[in-house]
Amino acid sequence: MFQGLTGGLSRVLGYTTAPDSSHTIPSIVAEPETKSIAFPAVGSQQRAGTAAPTPSLSLSLPGADSDDDGEALEDQEEDDDDFVSPGAPRLRVNGSGATASKRNSRPLAPSDGQSGGLLPPPSTVKVVKAPKGRVRVEKGFSQLDWAKLNRTGEVDLTGGIPEPIRVTPSELAKHNTREDCWQVYAGRVYNVGPFLRYHPGGVGEMMRGAGKDATQLFMLAHAWVNYETLLENCLVGFLVPEPSS
Ligand code: HEM
Incomplete structure (x- = not known):
């Protein structure tokens, strides 16, 4: 059920996660719909308390990043030679075993009752890739x-x-x-x-x-x-x- 939910959200946000055979597939933590579903499953690793940190999906805005985050994003951009649209929110999936941390912890849905949560429409969650060798021309010179x-x-x-x-x-x-x-x-x-x-x-x-x-x-x-x-x-x-x- 949860994998289905993850897949659905990924499609909406235009984001895909590569399967990692060494870890469990990242998923979104959600409250079980009914009390009858036992989660974690009886006898599972999670219930035994030995599992990796719970995977989470979160959105954050560039302006809201701490310095630490900014560096991480810069590194990522340098590696990929990508141009990330300045206004686009960052989407990060923390899968089990990945570098899960408290960073970028703005939740998808507001938990504090304030406005926010899914702020931008999904269509704005887009990474604009600058083709190799191409220079970004000045505004007005396309x-x-x-x-x-x-x-x-x-x-x-x-x-x-x-x-x-x-x-x-x-x-x-x-x-x-x-x-x-x-x-x-x-x-x-x-x-x-x-x-x-x-x-x-x-x-x-x-x-x-x-x-x-x-x-x-x-x-x-x-x-x-x-x-x-x-x-x-x-x-x-x-x-x-x-x-x-
Ligand atoms: C000395 C002559 C030229 C050189 C060395 C040159 C070099 C380049 C380079 C290195 C790129 C980026 C690589 C790429 O996107 O494929 C590029 C892109 C481009 N250039 Fe030139 N260029 C020259 C003349 C011209 C002229 C005369 C035109 C048109 C009148 C032109 C139109 C374009 C276009 C449309 C692109 C984007 C190509 C694409 O997206 O496939 N270039 N050029």
Whole structure:
């Protein structure tokens, strides 16, 4: 019965516990529904008093953590390279044999009659995982924001080049700063300066191709990305050879 209850709650909260063969499965302590159920079972280890500490499930908010907790969570985040949504409550299951402690002991249901308990809706209990290598872009510089900027057409993304021009490698090389950055992809010259801060891989990665043909760098990083669509309003012209003297 209790395992069923645990499974049900885990599904609701979007949390799963890995089975540990060396310990009993973590469960939620609840009052038996009727007096007729003997718990712990007669003759069991629990009744004999030799069992591990009772497993418990608890929620706590980041702000409510003690210093000790903060460190533990930091360690966990460093290990996993995860980004944990700042407002999300921490969910911790203390299984038998695990590092059960008094920390994070805010109960799921309020036992003191005060408001609280299941404060946030289950949908907010979510760990946002930052993909490896991807940099978190500034607020207002998501891919969606880039799409909006392109759609409105209010900003000239070419940097003042009304018609596509012919660009030589020496001309291309002059546009190699964050403020004025051109790059070549498959023979097309793009003014990528406006896109730099929107790049999910970070400005630094983009700048590796500043003033150059960056096709190879791009393909090595993410051949699946559709640069033609993303940069269509940034087209400056076409790469041509230096004129022979
Ligand atoms: C010098 C050229 C470039 C380099 C070295 C570079 C490098 C990277 C790296 C290291 C990442 C993070 C890894 C990843 O999420 O897969 C990334 C992500 C990304 N870059 Fe670039 N990038 C370049 C140019 C561009 C350009 C020109 C565009 C589009 C116009 C672009 C669009 C993206 C997108 C959409 C992602 C997220 C990819 C994903 O989630 O699968 N990048 N880039």
